[in-house]
Amino acid sequence: MKKENGMQTDDFSMVPAKSYWSDVGRRFMKNKIALLGAMILGIIMFLCAAAPLFTQYDPVKDMVLMDMLLPPGSPGHILGTDDYGRDIFSRLLYGGRTSVLTGVSVAVVSAVIGVTLGCVSGYFGGWIDNLIMRFTDIMMSFPFLIIAIAIMAALGSSQKNIVIALAIVSWPRFARLTRGQVLSIRTQEYVEAANTAGFGDARIMFNHILPNCMGPIIVQLTLAVGSAILSAASLNFLGLGVDASLPDWGVMLNQGRNYLQTASWLTTIPGIAISLTVLAVNWIGDGLRDAFDPRLRV
Amino acid sequence: MWNYILKRILMAIPTLLIISFMIFSLLYLTPGDPVLLMLGSGDTQSVSQEQYEAVQKELGLDKPFLERYVDFLLGACRGDLGTSYITGENVFQTVMMRMPATLILTVSAVLVGILIAVPLGILAAVKHNSIWDSLATFLATIGVSLPKFWFGLVLIIYFSLRLKLFPSQGIAYIDRDGIGAFFSHLCLPAVSLGLGLAATQTRMIRSSMLEVLNQDYIRFAQSKGFKDKAVIARHAFKNAMIPVVTVLGSEIGALLGGAVVTETIFSWPGVGRLAMNSISRRDYPMIQGNTLILCAIFLLINLIVDIIYAWLNPKIRLN
């Protein structure tokens, strides 16, 4: 025990880190909560990916109308059945495939676009800043439903196009958030020092500024996973979905809307699944935030 | 600063021009036929070709795209955003009729959100990794993982149907129904909207506070038992509020555009229902007007946010 501790201290104080990013990885692995989050997310993803191993029901075709609304714990249906008599457990597992994928990809895609634009905007300032920020103002006030209807009509309804529509409306928040951070960090001494030292713009942005504004971005990113799952489902509800019979956590939630009083498990079960995923992602995010924090380096 | 504000206001003109063109072209591409919807064709009524064409002409939808756009722009320059296809009412007035209800819901939701988020967020950061921290994370997780309709309906079922504490729907006006009724009608929608707001804000405040507490000079000040650490903390705190203010600005803007789901569930006569209704009926002038007004709101809010940045961190100069 003691020896290990000694090793650790050595690690930090004696050996200069090879690079910032490998440092981040190492610190992340030391964070128990973050690892727990990663584990939960891993288990969820495994269960969904290997769904046929855990349930014999087909989430769509095995519809037995007679058996509708069986409560959880009914024989043959651990989590009960929905209002079509379909097994909820199997729909949960298969539905996770689309939901987790949609949630994560929308969050990541919009974060990448938003953070890049926000960073450029905040760093260069002037007319570039003005241009990008007015564009975000426009995108933020655009009616989401119209964008979604137009995209679905032009490109056809598919899960990919749902992700595109959602990413289009969610990146501006990342852009504004990042820009605000960059504006404030740009004024700090070390950035000015890096500037005088003649470092390139890209290097200053990505190596000096960005790591220092990861905190809020990660918070936004992790929370965006949950809202993306819900927004994707609300599209279905508004008549822009792919196929009404396909399982999806958000769609399952909406489906239970009218059964809140009579069959509350229709909403609580997918609700718990989404919450658990978001919680896991949040823990991972917390770990990443701590790992990214350059001040915690020594 | 006044120069800067003037410049931003001037910038609003091209921005509004661009968004008006974008929304105009997008509506042009969107499927759905306002004439058909306006004639209410569907269950009970047949529509003759002549009648169809007459309405199309009346709405000016037979004109080419650019001509329609130019007409709209000329009208907008005179402050006339057009009249609704469906009600024949002035678009600007129609939106403004619903603004007070939206405004009051927004203000109270933000209030509820802040009252929850600020103490919880600070507590979670100060007692990092404690039970409070877990509670805050938990609340935030629930807040973003469950849809708005769920919060709304669950609140109605428990507090209105079961406990009979609040009415289930509608707005009350002080002069018509009295101040008690006003607040009891406002409570549930404000809380259901505020909870969602609190979710993001709690996490944001927690993260920002952690940032502050980890600042070198705060730690230094703490380790040296620095006398004036409160001063330093305040300085750092202000700086850390930048992301909180950013997110709050975006949320307020979005809320002023109308909280469709909450307004629908609580029968709240706000802008959101109008916007939703005009989209599903393809009431082009109303959609355009709504979007332009919302864009103006966002321009204003983001200007205010930028001014607050400069106040929070005086090194950020308004350029």
Place this chain on the structure above:
Amino acid sequence: MKKRLFAVILAMSCLMTACAPKEEAPKATQPQTTAAEISQKETTAEGSAAQPAQTAGEKVLTIGTPYTLDTFLPWQFTSDGDRYVISNIYECLFEYDANTCIPGLAESYTNPDDCTWDVKIRDNAYWQTGNDLFGDEKVPVTAADVKFVMDWTMDPANGSKQQTNLSSLITSVEVLDEHTLRFHTEEPKALFLFTLSRVMIFPKKAIDEGFDLNAQPVGSGAFKFVSYQTDDQVVLEKNGDYYVTPELDQVIFKIIPDKSVAAIALQNGEIDITPQVLSTDIDAIASNDQLELVPNTLGWYRYAGFNCKDELFTDPEIRRALAMAVDMDAAVAATFRNNSGTKLAIRAYGPIPLELPGADEAAWKAESPSYDPDGAKAILESKGWKPGSDGIYEKDGKKFQFILKTPNNDNNRVKLGTIISTQLKQIGIDCVAQPTEWATLLTDIKAGDTQMFVMGGGSSLNGMEMLFHTTLSQSNSHRVFYDNEECDALIEKAAVTIDQEERGKLLLEASNMTIKDSVHMFGYFEYVQIGMNKKVTDFAKAPTLWYSLCNGYRNVGISE
């Protein structure tokens, strides 16, 4: 500091709401209305039609309507929600409830011949008083007023929504005496009275003087307009001059867009009537002692239509096979299951609601295929379709794959679509139930851009025209491209056959054709349940908001 700021903002917005313009701003006939004009009109509206203070013992009926109000103009409305309100202010010559004709402003009619209708209006009908149009003067409604409305409606320049309907019905109207009118039609019109039940009679004086009827509706009905608060509520009060004294002193229409919240408001006693209780809320209402459920008089027809022009569905045999693959009985039972045993829907074997002429369930049943998935497969295979490696039928390298568009605004229809698509998937047909936004769906159907779609409607006397007639169905949301001349001829003949029994036979023959050809996958007739507080009296007799709460036929009240 911050808190104080928020307190100020809150106080300010409270103030704004409190002083919010209570009356709908004057409808802008000219787009440019100055602020001075607005405030002036507001005060006049407040002054003339201030909401009377609710005194003890006043009988107030509160109705929760799910619809946003578009207009108060009697010639302009198209939505049910507008009609619910306006029909209490204005009268039509006749009212229609399913297949029952009820006299409205008209007292009686005679037919000198099949193409002439003499209509006598009541001699005790007066325009409402206490408004800015008539002041306190009691002005009688005359035959000349009615003729004016008919002529005005038929003039395309006035843009009445009833213009097409009325113009294709009558050729001219003449005034015989102060209370008698003569209508001329080109050929015998079976739906004469029915069509007139959509034309509301409004005062000529309003048009002559350019009076804004949208800001202050004035009719001859049993209730007067008091106020409208945007998207919130409409208040009406009783018209003392009406020939029947209304039981109710006040009627309030509260707009509650969410139907399950309306059900809760009904349980809480916040409202007395909600026109549509969702099937999921039925049990809660049925088990409440204070409340009762009243079914709509008419079952609304719901179906899944084939696009008969689509290359997959040109063959009626294939359409029949698909219908055989779906267990419609089970689908209807599952969709409308409830513990209280309320009849929410019955399966439809044909396209005409059972209450209307032409419906004959037994005859339809004989023509309908029964549920038989194996039989369905056999038909498909006899037509050259073979199951592919993935279990989906293929022919000439093409999969049996299509999209069933399902409207998003009605849960029961979504369910119908989902069940159909799932059961077709079970026999090896890749049918995607695509939720489709309402406006998009309407355009798609009209343009023929569908393969199969779930729809509802045609649940009225002219239903067959709307659903199947080649040209008359062209502009609406039921376009299936059936294009059968024989069927068209029957429907056209029915429209000019006044004898109801004779007409019924023609319509039955036409409907049998559509069943034989499997044009629709016939769904169900939905008996929408009206939720009502038991203290409401005389409503269950004619459970509809489609016409006035008080007329010669019923007089809705509230018992203490």
